[in-house]
Amino acid sequence: MPDYTAPLDDMTFLLQDVFDVEKTFAVLPGYEEVSAELAASVLEEAGRFCAGVLRPINQSGDEEGSRLDNGVVHTPKGFKEAYKAFVDGGWSGLSSPTEYGGQGLPRTVQILVDEMLSASNLSFGLFPGLSRGAAEAIEAHASQALKDQYLPKMVAGAWTGAMGLTEGTAGSDLSLVKATAKPRDDGSYTVTGSKIFISSGDHDMAENVIHLVLARLPDAPPGTKGISLFLCPKYLVNDDGSLGARNAVNVGSLEHKMGIHAQPTCVMNYDDCQGWLVGEANRGLNAMFTMMNAERLFVGVQGLGLADASYQTAANYAKERKQGRAPGAKESGMIIAHPDVRKMLLTMLSFTEAARALTVFAALEMDKETAHPDPEVRKRAAGLVALLTPVIKAGFTDFGFEATVLGQQVLGGHGYIREWGQEQFVRDARIAMIYEGTNGIQAQDLVVRKLGLDGGAPVRTFLAMVTETIAEGRQVAAARDTAAALDEALEALESVTTRLTTGTNADPLEQNAAATDYLRMFALVTFGWLWLRMTLVVVAKGDAATPHEKRKIEIARFFSSRILPQSLSLGSQICSGSAPLMAIASEAF
Amino acid sequence: MKILVPVKLVIDSNAKARVKPDQSGVDLANVKLSINPFDEISVEEAVRLKEAGKVSEVVAVTIGVAKAQDALRAALAIGADRGILIQTDEMVEPLAIAKLLAKVAEAEQPGVVILGKQAIDDDSNQTGQMLGALLGWPQATFASKVDLSAEAVEVTREVDGGHQTLKLTLPAIVTTDLRLNEPRYPSLPNIMKAKKKPIETKAPADYGVDVTPRLKLLKVGEPPARSAGIKVKTAGELVEKLKSAGAL
Incomplete structure (x- = not known):
């Protein structure tokens, strides 16, 4: 089993040299004392x-998987102990x-720990990740009584959280949610319905599981404006904080998945269980969306973490694997000498290090959005976070998955063999492109909602930052090539952005047809920007x-000469419009 | 009772040590440095004794460059209460370290000094023994079990061929071996608290100790590369080869 080394050098470089986070924290109330040290x-x-602790049970957890026995979920060997150590x-x-x-x-520190959790054991990392998401939703929207009753235990990790959103016929489109909630005399509700794909839905690592469930009240209007959020604990909680009777929150089955086998992804049945309203009635989706940016950043970072884990194994392997002769060499040498192997490794590396930089940038903006005393700074930060969230979620998980495939390829046949661990990263990385809003939905969000946000202010702010860095780069000899390549890519991105947001071209068909290519193009330019910044x-x-x-x-030179030019071809693909996609009739498929 | 735990910052056990081009030592620039693993075991043992209520304070001390205080922070994160950094840019030899520690021990009056049996950089395995001699305190080296009471400490030592148990009257010196305990992962609240725990900075001169090296370092080099082996066809040939190589 391969080892994992947390990329501390790179993280320290980003925190201290590139973003000087200490300076930002110093003006954020509550974070003043957080030093880079x-x-x-x-x-x-x-x-x-x-x-x-977590890496050693990653592969064994994958092979054993979580299992359901008489309605009780058992996590793989070692998970319970690891979770206890974590808590x-x-x-x-x-x-x-x-x-x-x-x-x-600050979130900036949290998100880097999230990267390590994802890289060392994604199935495990999802437990605290989802608990945090649930706790944040409760903190932002629930009554003080619910907060006092649930948050201390959830923050301590004694209870974990789960999100009951998806149903068999309500996935990307939550307006179709069917689960219901009826008021009881005591102010609580009876929640009824079945949910699928519920990560950490049940397990044996903590004493209680707190479900946040989307359901409809009896008089709710149809569609998204009629959905409310309910807190449904696995065990009811007595007034003194002790655990009471078992609530009718039941596991129907465990999903059979391609990856993250150790993670118990449940079909949950809420069989007339008792629940409490979180936030206002019929405003459940709003309550969920307040933490969506943070959750999506976390999912993006999963793509980054797995790509780095795969890279570490691949790079070590390439330096030790003797195979094939380099041109002119008399004997077999290490495969790291071959340009094609280097191209694979550099493709991975030029993604992970740029993505990590963008992670720190975005998380720092999130910290500013939450805590900065100046409302103008908060507004600017909120705009940038909103704009970059789909780019990070979809961009990191798309490129991250591709990186794990390259990391598998570097090992040749051994990459396909389980013992090496590379195929697990491929399988585990695949889900991050799908959950928390598929990458297609993310791209649609970027093009349709985010580009037009606030009259286009966030995207203008962002593009202006890139322009500014290019101007700086042109003055520095070692950065000139990178700056020139980025300038060309930026010009193409600006032109496509104009095409998609103004005049007759801003129609939904055109935007949707362009969305995934546009998001990829946007991500490439963003990575190029960060490579230039790091170079400087x-x-x-x-x-x-x-x-x-x-x-x-x-x-940076590799990225700008071998990867960034892809943005130009994406630009011309986008310009072919929706016609090639819509030409044949649906029946013809 | 107080426990004094000397700690040292050394090249990380997972890092690759490289010799400086001028053979004057090991190149420590851009190499990960960590608390000496045996010292980590010492700190863990001291903190466990404190948690068991047998000890009131754990004081960590280190001697070296300013960065050496990273070893103190590591000790504080495990649970030591405060740190002392005796700062010097000299290469400090075990005897000078022992002399400084003797002065610190006289000032702090610990019931026990727990040291790692050796540091993994130079593997000297001398400081604890020298400190015992300088102070005139009993010593038990290579501890795999430590049982502390108010007046004495019972130490099980790993020796050739088995275990030996010694009972020492206090104050005493104990040096730790690998199997004494498994150091904990510091908890997040303790890592954060460690930043606020006091570290006192001193100089060797404050203790009146001359740390000028008494040994002359001639050169540091990589181990010689092994030459290729040969295959023999028969046992007889093997014996011949061994005889001609002077091994038999």
Whole structure:
């Protein structure tokens, strides 16, 4: 089984040199005392925990899988103990508010720990990830009584969270939700319905599971404006906080999946169970959407984490695998000498390091959005976060999946053999392109909603930042090639953006036909921007730059000459419009 | 009772050590450094004794460059209460370290000093023994079990051929072996608290100790590359080869 090393050097470089997070934290109330040094210590220990505790049960967990026995879910060997260690270590409340027992650290630190969790054991990482999402929704919308009753235990990790959204006939389109909720005399509700694809729906690692369930009240209007959110615990909670009777929150079956086998993805039956309304009646989707950006950032980072895990194995393998002769060589050499192998590794690496930079950028904007005292800064940050969320979710999981396939390819036949672990990353990475809003939905969100947000202010802000970095790059010899390539890609992106947002071309058919290509193009330009920014930082550091940092200048050149030009062909694909897609009749498929 | 735990920042056990081009030492630039694993075991043992109510304070001390305080932070994150950094840019040899630690021990008056049996960078395995001699305190090295009471400490040692149990009157010196315990992963709240725990910075001169090296380092080199082996066809040929190589 391959080892995992948390990319601490890269994370420290981003936090300290590229984004100087300490300076931002210093003006964010609540985060003033978070130094880059503290962040580095937290990440170092988190990395040790992930590598030492979670990675060793990743492959065994995949092979054994979670299983359902008489309605009770059993997680694979070692998961219960690992979860206890995780909770005892205080990791579940890392970014949760201190008033509920959390450590109150910024999201920027949390998201890098999320990357490590995803890289070392995605099935495991989903447990705390979903608990945090549920806790955030409760914190933002539930009554004070519900918060006091549930949040301390959820923040501590003693209880976990689950999201009951999807139904058999209500997936991407939640307006079709059928589950119902009827008021009881005591102010609570009777929730009835069946949900599918419920991650962490039930398990044996914690004493209670708190479900947030979307359902309709008796008098609810049809469609999305008639959906409410309910808190349904597996065990009812007594007034003194102790656990009471079992609630009728039952596991129908476990989904049989391609990957994340250790994660119990449940069919849940809410059989007239007792629930409590979270937020206002008929405003359930709004309550869910307040934490959607954070959840989608987390899913994007899963693509990044798995790509890095796969890269680490592939790079080590390529340096040790003797096979084939380099041109002119008399003996067989290591496969790292072959340009094609290098191209695969560099494709992976130029994605992961740019994606990690974008992760820190976006999370820092999220922290500003939440905590910055200046409303103008908060507004600008909120716009950038809204714009970049679908790019990160879909971009990272698409490129991340492709990276895991390359990481498998580098190992040749061994990449297809389970013991090496590379095929598991491929299978596990696949889901992130689908859940939390498919990547097609993300692309639609970017083109239809986000480009037009606030009169197009966020996208203009973003493109202006890229333009500014290009101008800087042109002044620096080592960055000139990268800046020139980015300029060309940016021009193409701007032209397509105009085409999709103005005049007659902004019609839904045209936008939808362009969406996934446009998102990919947008992601490529964003990565190119971050490569240029990182190049400039490394050049400015001069001799103080570490070897890890210095090599970034060459990776940036690889990216801008071998990967970024793909954005130009995506631009011309988009310009062919929707006609080639709509020409043949539906019956002809 | 107080416990003093000396700790050292060393090249990480997973990092690849490279010799400096001028053979003056190991290149530590851009290499991951961590607390010496044996010292981590010492800190863990001391913190466990504190958690068991047998000890009131755990003090970690390190001697070295400013960055050496990373080892103190690691000790504080496991649960040590405060740290002392004796800062110097000199290469400090075990004897000078032992002299400094003796002074710290005189000032702090610990019931027990728990040290790692050796540091994984130079593998000297000398400091604990020298410290015992300088202080005139009893010592038990290579501990695999430590049982502390108010007046004495019973230590099971790993020795050739088995275990030996010694009972030492306090104050005493204990050096730890690998199997004494398995250090915990520091908890997130403790990592955050560690940043706020006090670290006192001192200089060797504050203790009146001269740390000038007494040994002369001639050169540091990579182990010589092994030459290729040969295959023999028969046992007789093997014996011949061994004889001609002077091995038999």
